Amino acid sequence: MSKIRVASVNYLCAMPFRVLNAEQAFTYEENSPPVNARKLHEREVDVALISSAEFARHGGYVGMDFGISSISHMDSLRLVSQCPVGEIKTIYLYDGASSSAVLLSLLFAERWRSSPRLVRIKSGNLIDFVKGFDAALIVDESLTDWDPKYFTQIDPVKEWRELSGKPFTFLVWATRPETLSLSQHKYVTSLFHRGIKIAKALVPQAAAELGIDEERCRNYFSKSLYYYLNEEMTSGLNEFYERSSRHNLLPEATYIGSTYSLLAPGQLCPQRQKPVRTILRDVLSGYRMGIQDGVRLATEGRLEDLVLVAEHLRRRISTHRTISHIAELELTTGTLSESDIAQIEQANQRGIKWLRLGIPTKLDSGKRPLLSEIERLLHFIKTKWSVHVEAFSVKDIFEWALELGMMPRDVVSRLITGGLDQLGSEGGELLINQANKDRVKPSHYVLAEDWINVVKWVHRFGAKSSCRLELSKDHTWEQRLLHLAKLRALQDENPGFKHLELITPVDPSKQLSGTDRAIATSLVRVFLDNIATIAESGFSMNDHDSSLGLCFGSNAAEVLYGANQNSFASYRTVRSLWNMGMDFEMSSSIVGPDYFTFQEH
Amino acid sequence: MGEVAKRGIASGRKILIGKDQRDESAREPIDSLSRDILTNMGFQRIADKLIAGATLKSQEIEEICLKASPPVLMKLVSLRDSRRTLLSPTPVLYLPIASMLDTYTPERTIELCSAKLDEFKDIETLEVVIGKLGSLLEDRCFLEVVKTVVGTRENLRLIGPRIEDLYCWLESSRVPNDERAFVTGLEKALATLRDIGCYRLRALHVRGALKLLVDFGFEVSLVSNLNAISSASELVRELVKIDNLCREEPQIKTWLPSAGTSSGRGRYKTAMGDIAVLKGLALGYLVLDQMPVIRASSRFMSPVALELAAYMGATELGCGAVCEETQANLQFSSYKLLENLTREFNQRNEQN
Numbered sequence: 001m002s003k004i005r006v007a008s009v010n011y012l013c014a015m016p017f018r019v020l021n022a023e024q025a026f027t028y029e030e031n032s033p034p035v036n037a038r039k040l041h042e043r044e045v046d047v048a049l050i051s052s053a054e055f056a057r058h059g060g061y062v063g064m065d066f067g068i069s070s071i072s073h074m075d076s077l078r079l080v081s082q083c084p085v086g087e088i089k090t091i092y093l094y095d096g097a098s099s100s101a102v103l104l105s106l107l108f109a110e111r112w113r114s115s116p117r118l119v120r121i122k123s124g125n126l127i128d129f130v131k132g133f134d135a136a137l138i139v140d141e142s143l144t145d146w147d148p149k150y151f152t153q154i155d156p157v158k159e160w161r162e163l164s165g166k167p168f169t170f171l172v173w174a175t176r177p178e179t180l181s182l183s184q185h186k187y188v189t190s191l192f193h194r195g196i197k198i199a200k201a202l203v204p205q206a207a208a209e210l211g212i213d214e215e216r217c218r219n220y221f222s223k224s225l226y227y228y229l230n231e232e233m234t235s236g237l238n239e240f241y242e243r244s245s246r247h248n249l250l251p252e253a254t255y256i257g258s259t260y261s262l263l264a265p266g267q268l269c270p271q272r273q274k275p276v277r278t279i280l281r282d283v284l285s286g287y288r289m290g291i292q293d294g295v296r297l298a299t300e301g302r303l304e305d306l307v308l309v310a311e312h313l314r315r316r317i318s319t320h321r322t323i324s325h326i327a328e329l330e331l332t333t334g335t336l337s338e339s340d341i342a343q344i345e346q347a348n349q350r351g352i353k354w355l356r357l358g359i360p361t362k363l364d365s366g367k368r369p370l371l372s373e374i375e376r377l378l379h380f381i382k383t384k385w386s387v388h389v390e391a392f393s394v395k396d397i398f399e400w401a402l403e404l405g406m407m408p409r410d411v412v413s414r415l416i417t418g419g420l421d422q423l424g425s426e427g428g429e430l431l432i433n434q435a436n437k438d439r440v441k442p443s444h445y446v447l448a449e450d451w452i453n454v455v456k457w458v459h460r461f462g463a464k465s466s467c468r469l470e471l472s473k474d475h476t477w478e479q480r481l482l483h484l485a486k487l488r489a490l491q492d493e494n495p496g497f498k499h500l501e502l503i504t505p506v507d508p509s510k511q512l513s514g515t516d517r518a519i520a521t522s523l524v525r526v527f528l529d530n531i532a533t534i535a536e537s538g539f540s541m542n543d544h545d546s547s548l549g550l551c552f553g554s555n556a557a558e559v560l561y562g563a564n565q566n567s568f569a570s571y572r573t574v575r576s577l578w579n580m581g582m583d584f585e586m587s588s589s590i591v592g593p594d595y596f597t598f599q600e601h
Numbered sequence: 602m603g604e605v606a607k608r609g610i611a612s613g614r615k616i617l618i619g620k621d622q623r624d625e626s627a628r629e630p631i632d633s634l635s636r637d638i639l640t641n642m643g644f645q646r647i648a649d650k651l652i653a654g655a656t657l658k659s660q661e662i663e664e665i666c667l668k669a670s671p672p673v674l675m676k677l678v679s680l681r682d683s684r685r686t687l688l689s690p691t692p693v694l695y696l697p698i699a700s701m702l703d704t705y706t707p708e709r710t711i712e713l714c715s716a717k718l719d720e721f722k723d724i725e726t727l728e729v730v731i732g733k734l735g736s737l738l739e740d741r742c743f744l745e746v747v748k749t750v751v752g753t754r755e756n757l758r759l760i761g762p763r764i765e766d767l768y769c770w771l772e773s774s775r776v777p778n779d780e781r782a783f784v785t786g787l788e789k790a791l792a793t794l795r796d797i798g799c800y801r802l803r804a805l806h807v808r809g810a811l812k813l814l815v816d817f818g819f820e821v822s823l824v825s826n827l828n829a830i831s832s833a834s835e836l837v838r839e840l841v842k843i844d845n846l847c848r849e850e851p852q853i854k855t856w857l858p859s860a861g862t863s864s865g866r867g868r869y870k871t872a873m874g875d876i877a878v879l880k881g882l883a884l885g886y887l888v889l890d891q892m893p894v895i896r897a898s899s900r901f902m903s904p905v906a907l908e909l910a911a912y913m914g915a916t917e918l919g920c921g922a923v924c925e926e927t928q929a930n931l932q933f934s935s936y937k938l939l940e941n942l943t944r945e946f947n948q949r950n951e952q953n
Contacts, residue, residue, distance in 0.1 A: 281634050302953050303912050304672075304679040305635065311672035312638045514908030515945075522672075544903040547872035551671040551879075576873045581667070 003027045004184065007036045007048040009096075009171065012141040012217075013068050013076070013225050014049060015206055017173075019195035025187070032096035033171060040174065041291070041482050042434050047175045047188065051098030055172050056241050056253035057485060060292030064185065065257045066192045067172035069226045069233045074157040074168075075143055076220070079104065080127075080150040081135030088152070089133040090117045092126055097137055099170050102249050103156050103240070104137060109247050111163055118493050119460070122453065143216040164243070166236030169229065172255070185258065196227045229257065248529075251290035252282060276301045280309045283526045294481040294527050298519050310522035310553040317532045320583045321550065323574055324535070325351075326390075327561045330358035334369030335377060348385045352561050355381070356424075357391035371400055371414060378419035389419060390466075393426035394446050394454045408450075409457045422464040425501060427451055429470035431486045432479050452490055459496025467531070468501040471520050472510045480520065484527050491530045499533035499556060500524065504545045517545060521553035547573065550582060635676060644673060651680045651887065659837050662888055666833040671876070671913070674883035678914045681887065686947045687911050688894065690939035693728045693760075693920040694721060695927040698747055699737055707746050714750040718757070721923050726756040728920065730803075730931060734762050735770035738793045751798040761799040761819075764810045767791075791817045804857060804898075815852050822855035822896070825885075827877045836881075840888040847892050856889055857896035857919070858882060875906035879913045886914025899934035907934065911946040918943060 003026055008017045010030040021028040031039070037054035039045045040061070047064070055061055077100060081088050088108075093101055101118055108114050121129070126136040130150065137156075140146075146153055160168045173192070180188065199221055207217040226233060237255045244250040254272065274282075279293045280301070289297075297306055327347035329340055336344075344355060359369060381389055392415065401408040412423075430436060431448035446454075458465050467487050469480060491497050502521060505511055512520060524534055536546035537558035550557060557577075559570045631639075631652055639648045647661055657665075669677065679685075696717065701710045721727055729751070737743045751759050771786045791813065794802070801820040805811065814821050823843055830836045847853045858881030860874035878901055886895050897910030898919040907918065921936030922928035928935055 277632055277634050284634070284638075300953070302679070303949075304675045305632075307672035308635060308638055308676045311670055312641070315642075511905075514905040515912070517905060518909060544872045544875050544905045547876060548905060548909070551876060573872060577876075580873065580876060 004047060004180070004188070005029075005045040006188075007031055007039055007045040009033055009036060009049050011139075012206065012210065012212075013220075014171075015202060015221075016195035016199040016227055017049065017066075017192065019191050019198070020188070023191065033098050034096055037098070042432055042479075044434065046179050047173065049171050049173050052169050052172050052237055052240065052255075053099040053102045053244075053250060055174050055255070056244070056250040057290055058292055059251060059253055059290030060176065060295070061174040062177050062258050063229065063255055064173040064175060064189060064192075065229045066189065066227055067169050067229055067233075069167050069169040069229065069236070070157045070224055071167040071226060071232075072158060072161045073155050073224060075216075075224050076141045077137070077139050077156060078146055079135055079137050079152070079154040079156060080130055080146070081133075081152040082131060083133050083135075083151060085152045085154060086112050086114060087133055088114070088116045088135045090119055090135070092129040092134065092136045093118055093120045094126060094137065094139050095120055095122050096139075099240075100137060100139075100156060102244055103160060103168065105249050106240070106244055106247060107156060107159050107163065109249075110243065111159060120456075120493065141212075142210070143212050143220055160240075164236065164239050166239050167226070167233050168240065169233055169237045172229065172237075192227070229255075245287055248286065248288050251288045251293065253290065277305065280305060280526070283529075284309060284312065288529060289527050291478065291481045291485055294484075294523060295477045297526070298477040298481075298523055303515060303519060306522045306526070307518060307552050310525040313525055314553060314555050318555065321555045321557065322533070324354060324556060324558045325561050326354045326356050326558055327352045327387075328356045328358070330360075332360060334359065334373040336380070344381070344385060344387070347561055348387060350561070353386065353388055355385075355387040355389050357389060359391060359396075368399065368403060371404060371411065375414060375418035378415065382419035388421045390422035390424060391415075391420060393424045394451045395427050397423075397454050398446055398450065408454050412454060412457045412463075413461055416458070416461045416463045420463060422466065422498060423455065423458045425466040425468040428455075428467055429503060430472075430475055430479060431483045432475075435475060435479055448486070452486065455490065455496075456494045459490075459494040464496050464498045466499050466501060466535075467497050468503050469520075469524065470503045470505060471512045471517060472505045473512060474510055477523075481523075481527065484524060488528055488530060491528075495530070497531050499535045500528060500531050501535050501537050501558070502546075502549055502554065503537075511545070514548065517548065518552040521549045525553035543573065547577065550577065631680060635680075639673070639676065642673060644669065644677065648677065648680055651677060654681075656890070657887060659841060662837045662840065662884065663833050665887065666836055666880075666884060669883075671879060671883075674880060674914075675912050678883050678886050678912070681890075684950065685911075685916070686950060687915070687943040688917040690918045690921045690936060690943055691728055692721070692724045692726075692923045692936045693730060693927060693931065693933060694718070694923050695730050695732070695930045696750065697930075698731050698750065699734075699743065702743060702746065707742055710746055711749050711753075714746075715753045718750070718754055722754070724923065726758065727754075727923070728758045728760050730760045730927075732762070732930075733766050734790075734794075735766065736774065738790050744793065744797055747797045757798075758800050759798045761794045761802040763803045764805055764814070768810075787813065788817075791819070795819070804855070811846070811850075811853075815850050819852065821850070821853045822857065822894075823853060825856070825858050825881065827858050827860040827881050828874075836884065840884060844889050844891065847889060853892070855894040855896050855917075856885055856892050857898050857901075858885060859898070859901040872903075874901065875903050878902050879906055879909060882910055882914040884914075886916070899939065900932050904934060904938070908942055911942070 005027045006020050007029050008014050008020070009032065020026050033049070033051045033054070036045070036048040037050040040048040040050055041058060049067070052067070055063065079091065091104060097120065105115070105118070108116060116135070126138050130136045135152070157168045200218070203218050203221060204214055207214040229237070234255055234257065241250060241253045241255065245252040256272065273296065276296060279289065279297060283289055327344065329343055331340060347355070359374065378389060381387065397408050397411050400406070400411045404411070427446050428451050431451060433448050455465050469483060487497065487500070502524070521534070533556045534554045535556040535558050536549045536554045557574050559574050631648060636645065636648070639645050647657065647665060650657060650661070665674070665677065694717070696714055698710060698714065701713060705713065718727070731747060751757055767787060767790050771783055771790070795817055799819070801822065802814065804822040804824040805814070811821065823846070825839055825843070830839060843856055858878050860877040860881070878897070882895060882897055889895065895914055895916045896919045897907060897915035899907050899921070902910065910918065918939045920933050921939035922931060922933040923936045927933065
């Protein structure tokens with residue numbers, strides 16, 4: 001019998017759960033809550049201690065009635081700032097903040113009527129960010145007294161208690177309904193009970209190891225933390241979910257304790273599921289959809305319902321689809337040749353404002369172009385022409401960083417300062433590492449978390465990027481929705497995605513069926529409520545997928561400008577769609593139909 | 602499981618743990634969500650008529666044609682009959698009897714054809730296309746071979762050539778402008794085709810021959826070439842005409858829309874053609890409520906679009922090639938593929 005893969009968190013408060021480490025039946029690991037959530041989502045672990053927010057975001061897990069809650073205060077968590085709470089503009093968060101981040105957003109919305117920006121910091125001292133109107137959410141399990149120098153020091157759990165009258169649950173033990181048998185579940189929960197009982201006895205050892213005052217440590221475990229999700233904790237958790245969904249911070253969710261069905265003996269019952277049409281109605285009402293609900297829409301919903309709702313949402317965003325004309329230029333060196341300049345000039349005269357640069361990864365010398373050369377190139381282009389420059393991929397950023405011994409963040413900073421307006425989306429086809437491991441071209445891809453981190457810095461420095469979803473038969477609906485959930489979360493915290501591109505695999509055997517393609521496009525529309533533009537790219541006369549995509553949820557066509565057959569075919573396709581009555585808005589910056597005529601000559 | 606509520610036990614208490622709460626609104630002709638959206642888009646009146654089974658007026662059809670996007674069309678189609686199932690596709694085999702006779706003796710040709718037919722003995726009803734005929738209709742030996750081949754097994758249905766090909770042959774072989782000779786020739790050709798076992802000709806573009814085909818007892822499939830229709834009102838007139846024809850002539854069994862463009866090597870499928878045909882199917886389904894079969898033909902659609910055809914009103918996915926040679930010659934998708942698509946659609950509809 002294979003071992004149960006268990007992931008707890010690497011915080012002091014999770015000490016009672018370490019009892020699982022000693023058991024042969026488990027493969028035990030400890031990570032931060034976001035990593036645990038990712039691993040549970042991507043089926044790398046079977047049972048995990050995840051944030052209560054991620055539990056709601058997924059929607060397909062069952063709780064195991066254990067977690068980490070706080071009734072009225074949390075000694076280790078504080079929001080600190082040098083200004084009054086109502087004046088806070090930015091909150092810097094520790095990287096593992098998940099349900100505490102949602103709690104803060106909720107508190108600011110309901111108690112202090114503001115919405116500060118949340119910025120996640122991977123490394124460095126959060127205290128250094130506390131100045132002016134910037135605050136920090138700090139977790140400190142050293143349990144020393146909080147420095148009184150701060151103007152504002154808030155215990156979010158205490159504030160929640162005052163707001164709702166209920167406890168707050170940060171983390172819950174979760175699993176998929178089909179994972180554990182009744183006997184396994186009983187075994188795990190008996191170990192949880194045992195761990196909680198012996199926690200008190202382990203306090204002196206833990207305090208000594210961490211250099212914490214023993215008395216404070218004892219109080220922390222006995223007065224701040226609660227591990228069993230009784231009725232009171234569950235009520236507090238559901239109150240948190242209900243309020244959060246009202247503010248669109250989380251999908252609608254309800255936590256119920258683990259139950260076993262009399263009709264399917266030995267199996268945990270999944271969370272109560274709402275009818276598929278109710279999911280769609282909630283989306284139309286502005287509620288955010290969870291991952292599991294998305295999977296159900298794809299697999300159980302009627303296609304005609306889904307596409308109709310997607311169409312309605314598309315029309316709400318804008319009455320017209322857009323055509324984006326992009327001048328694509330592949331450079332052979334790190335500088336512009338005379339013909340390159342002529343091409344940009346011609347495109348610019350025609351009103352093409354978007355320039356997509358392809359910079360070679362290796363020059364004739366066998367080396368990558370110098371970053372300084374690229375900076376000069378960008379500066380030259382931006383000074384000479386009024387264009388929006390898109391170039392590079394996350395992979396390029398990493399390779400430069402490696403070569404120059406720099407942080408990717410600094411490479412991004414230099415490129416954007418040089419004039420880069422938008423980072424390309426290559427490498428982000430599916431942000432699930434496990435799914436990318438066996439790709440034919442592994443060199444093309446970076447780890448999902450690395451892609452996300454670079455893009456965060458691009459957005460933070462004020463530039464844009466695009467994202468993409470590859471529609472491949474190799475991926476499950478859950479994987480596609482997990483990918484979209486990551487993009488949605490990124491856009492929430494660091495908005496900057498210009499659009500999402502739907503990519504059809506080149507290999508025909510991996511392409512989705514027509515029905516699944518329509519489902520996928522519509523699902524992207526209803527799930528991604530914070531990225532308005534879904535673009536179909538690479539049009540040509542035989543691109544059936546992209547044309548049908550425009551019928552079922554996409555609202556933008558990207559057409560490449562150029563003097564080759566593919567470009568002419570692209571324009572003819574889009575013009576044909578226009579003639580057929582597809583509601584394209586012809587951007588005023590682009591010449592009208594006479595341009596098409598010119599191209600055909 | 603019937604109507605018994607599913608319950609479990611938690612913390613010593615019975616609680617309701619229903620996995621899937623049945624959506625009661627699924628039994629209503631239109632759910633409130635769709636009604637709200639269609640009302641918002643201005644299609645409620647038309648939706649109500651479709652649910653009631655009422656006939657749409659020309660003005661309403663034109664409105665749908667001009668304003669309804671593919672998702673709206675898909676929804677309107679589902680309102681007419683949410684429990685639609687696809688009919689089985691038609692297995693088709695191409696037998697190049699004429700060219701075989703160029704190489705083999707009649708006896709050997711019959712042998713080879715029988716052997717070929719034997720490969721598909723598991724298929725209950727098989728349609729056979731023998732290609733362009735023209736002057737071969739006056740070749741006794743050829744006709745005897747065809748009759749013999751057709752007679753080798755039961756449930757073999759012979760499909761004749763296109764009426765347009767017969768026209769071309771007659772025009773080239775008769776005295777020009779001799780209308781009487783043309784008509785006599787055509788009648789003779791149709792009689793011959795019927796005699797050798799043809800039950801239908803390939804889909805009909807030229808409407809002038811319709812009465813003749815009906816008089817000769819052929820089953821008729823009508824094609825509307827959407828490329829030749831330049832406006833919504835023209836399309837509406839076409840569909841209304843076909844609807845009337847269908848009511849008058851019970852031998853008209855099938856209607857199918859076509860699009861795409863022709864090249865020197867025959868038709869090729871375009872993205873525009875896909876969208877046009879999908880929209881055409883939906884309009885056809887909404888208007889031609891007496892037409893037994895609304896066909897989505899894989900000759901006129903890409904595989905991606907064909908997979909959506911059932912949702913857009915197709916009641917059958919047309920002819921499917923039973924072997925690669927047939928696929929190459931007739932440009933139909935494979936029969937297996939069409940069978941799978943049919944089964945998937947019907948299963949999905951049943952589950953929902």
